[in-house]
Amino acid sequence: MKMRDKILATATSLFESRGIQASGVDTIIAESGIAKATLYRHFPSKNLLITAYLREKSDRFYAWLNLRLSSKKANSLEILIELCELVEQWIMTPEFHGLPFHIASIEFPDPAHPINQYSAVLAVELQGYLSKIAASAGAKDPEALGQQLTILFEGAALVERLSPGVGAAKRAKNAAVTLIRASV
Amino acid sequence: MKMRDKILATATSLFESRGIQASGVDTIIAESGIAKATLYRHFPSKNLLITAYLREKSDRFYAWLNLRLSSKKANSLEILIELCELVEQWIMTPEFHGLPFHIASIEFPDPAHPINQYSAVLAVELQGYLSKIAASAGAKDPEALGQQLTILFEGAALVERLSPGVGAAKRAKNAAVTLIRASV
């Protein structure tokens, strides 16, 4: 499993710095120091490589969050506040380069394209994740709050990415807290 | 000025349906029924065509908004509420395909690329526009509110684009109204 990980790591780095479409297979194999046939053995097409990249990024995000969300506050609104602070931290991480499935959906705008469809699945996944927490925290309309938080986070990710250092993550967190307090 | 407009209209349509990078010059000239030399006379490079597209979309947006914002409410918070409703309408328009400068900045992620830089300028422009209205409406911290509204609108635009019909625009508007009411 060493090769697969090496390829995925290199692809991830290239996808996030140069963009997905702009990162050619030739560049990926040159950068990771492997042969082209090796890449195509592990990932039969570039689309499957992109899909694996998107899946892994989502998995890592949820794992990172779940590890830090204290289960003690699970049944109070406080867990939502905590969530907001964690997301702010996540966005401000130097390795953060925007929500991967968002970027992918823009690079592959055709709704019939597998990458676009998979991105939509991951977007629904994120909103479901947030809505579930909102529900367990006792929000009035968990789905509405979950979607509003999604919008805030995705918007903050975009703005922070396009104009680094303007503090979008912090302001989004403040807005989220306001919405949460108003949702009891 | 007929040719220029025809080219720009065709390019706009292609950029928004297939993406910018995915729309080749050959496709643009075939679709608009002109010769390649004609395109390159009006737009010496594809980058300049993209720039013109971005500029025009922003201009049209502000023109559309200014026409509808009733100046009577200029000095009360009500104008912000009105603004939110207009933006919701704008997002729900069938021709809406996301904020153009956002899409452009994702398709050209290199901060040194002219398209990325121009996108950043347009993003600052939007935030300045919203902050100015927030200021004239008497918000406590106009810049903070302006940025929060920017984040909400951009986030809603993305979510609505990726998952059409989930009502992101409406929920973003509700969130915005909550934030506005809390900002007095």
Add this chain to the structure above:
DNA sequence: AATTAAGTGAACAGACCTGTCTTATTTTAT
């Protein structure tokens, strides 16, 4: 020690990209 699997490096196909240029025709302006 022998067989199978995985990796290398390079060449290749077929398509697409931007931008230049040529030649001939049409439109516009004086």
Add this chain to the structure above:
DNA sequence: ATAAAATAAGACAGGTCTGTTCACTTAATT
């Protein structure tokens, strides 16, 4: 009416892209 500018249609250059294939070498397992 004549000169100047704009357009058409397309070939062309030089580059990039994904994916396939071939001949050969290394590593693992049994």
